[in-house]
Amino acid sequence: MKPPRFDYVDPKTVGEAVGLLKQHESEAKLLAGGQSLMPLLNMRLARPGVLIDLGKVTALDYIREANAPSTGLRTGPSTGLRTGMLAIGAMTTKRTVEDSALIKSRQPLLHAATLLVGHAQIRNRGTVGGSMAQADPAAEYPAIAVALDATLQVAGPNGERTIKASDFFVSYLTTALDSTEMVTEVHFPLLGNSTGWSIAEVTRRHGDFAMTGVALTVTLESGGHCSGTRIVLFGVGATPVRATAAEQVVNGQKPTDKLFEQAAGKVNADITEPLSDVHASAEYRRHLAQVLTRRALAEAVARAGGKGAN
Numbered sequence: 001m002k003p004p005r006f007d008y009v010d011p012k013t014v015g016e017a018v019g020l021l022k023q024h025e026s027e028a029k030l031l032a033g034g035q036s037l038m039p040l041l042n043m044r045l046a047r048p049g050v051l052i053d054l055g056k057v058t059a060l061d062y063i064r065e066a067n068a069p070s071t072g073l074r075t076g077p078s079t080g081l082r083t084g085m086l087a088i089g090a091m092t093t094k095r096t097v098e099d100s101a102l103i104k105s106r107q108p109l110l111h112a113a114t115l116l117v118g119h120a121q122i123r124n125r126g127t128v129g130g131s132m133a134q135a136d137p138a139a140e141y142p143a144i145a146v147a148l149d150a151t152l153q154v155a156g157p158n159g160e161r162t163i164k165a166s167d168f169f170v171s172y173l174t175t176a177l178d179s180t181e182m183v184t185e186v187h188f189p190l191l192g193n194s195t196g197w198s199i200a201e202v203t204r205r206h207g208d209f210a211m212t213g214v215a216l217t218v219t220l221e222s223g224g225h226c227s228g229t230r231i232v233l234f235g236v237g238a239t240p241v242r243a244t245a246a247e248q249v250v251n252g253q254k255p256t257d258k259l260f261e262q263a264a265g266k267v268n269a270d271i272t273e274p275l276s277d278v279h280a281s282a283e284y285r286r287h288l289a290q291v292l293t294r295r296a297l298a299e300a301v302a303r304a305g306g307k308g309a310n
Helices: 014-027 037-042 094-099 101-106 108-115 120-125 128-134 140-147 244-250 257-264 282-303
Strands: 007-009 028-031 050-053 063-069 072-074 081-089 151-156 159-164 169-171 182-189 195-202 212-220 226-234
Touching: 014 028, 014 050, 014 151, 014 182, 028 037, 063 101, 081 101, 081 128, 094 101, 094 108, 094 120, 094 128, 101 108, 108 140, 108 195, 108 212, 128 140, 128 182, 140 182, 140 195, 140 212, 140 226, 195 282, 212 282, 226 244, 226 282, 244 257, 257 282
Parallel strands: 007 050, 028 050
Antiparallel strands: 063 081, 072 159, 081 182, 151 159, 151 182, 195 212, 212 226
């Protein structure tokens, strides 16, 4: 199929892009890598009057270690900075993330998640900001953002603000962005030496969206107890799902196979509206969530320096 008619503009700066969004508001759609939007246009599931191509906004293509602004509205220079972050521009491609030595060494969970995204051709074009703004509940990047307690910097007519990932994803393909705002940067906190991580998913074929997946981090304290556990499920609901009931089972306890099994048994408490479609039933997704959580916890603890469960 062919897309419906639309006007096309290609701004060169964030300010120009925001101005166009304000001018056209609900009639406009931003085009980043196009790996999600173009199929929607061709199937006529999206019908924007104006397409704003961000391909020439090269200032949003970077990866650097930096401070990140605390959550809140900003209209001037950054204040209240938090240290220990990786700042990634919204137009940075997933291929760039995949090939980045800084990402590999400083944020291995993000690197591992990137390798699970589609195929090489998809990663060549798909962008970090585009994946966040698309907010597909089966995608890896939104889940990683929640698991790592990332923040997203957005720009609009009233200035800039940062939004916690846990507040950014509102519902299926829906975010906290206003119609005149755009994502400009994503801040991923760095993991400590005693924090382990894991990401696991089940797909029908390599490169498909996950039927169910889990991304998590866990810290091992000096006494061997787990703390700061963050377990996020994806592909099971309208947004990434934080499995807080399972986290509470793990925190404060020494890691064992029995503990992982108990925690996995609690993940369904937070899957309140499980997806059910032609790819997998709700019951099967719940089962996968438990299996993947148990395995991921064991892998994360091992990466954190644990001696293995017993």
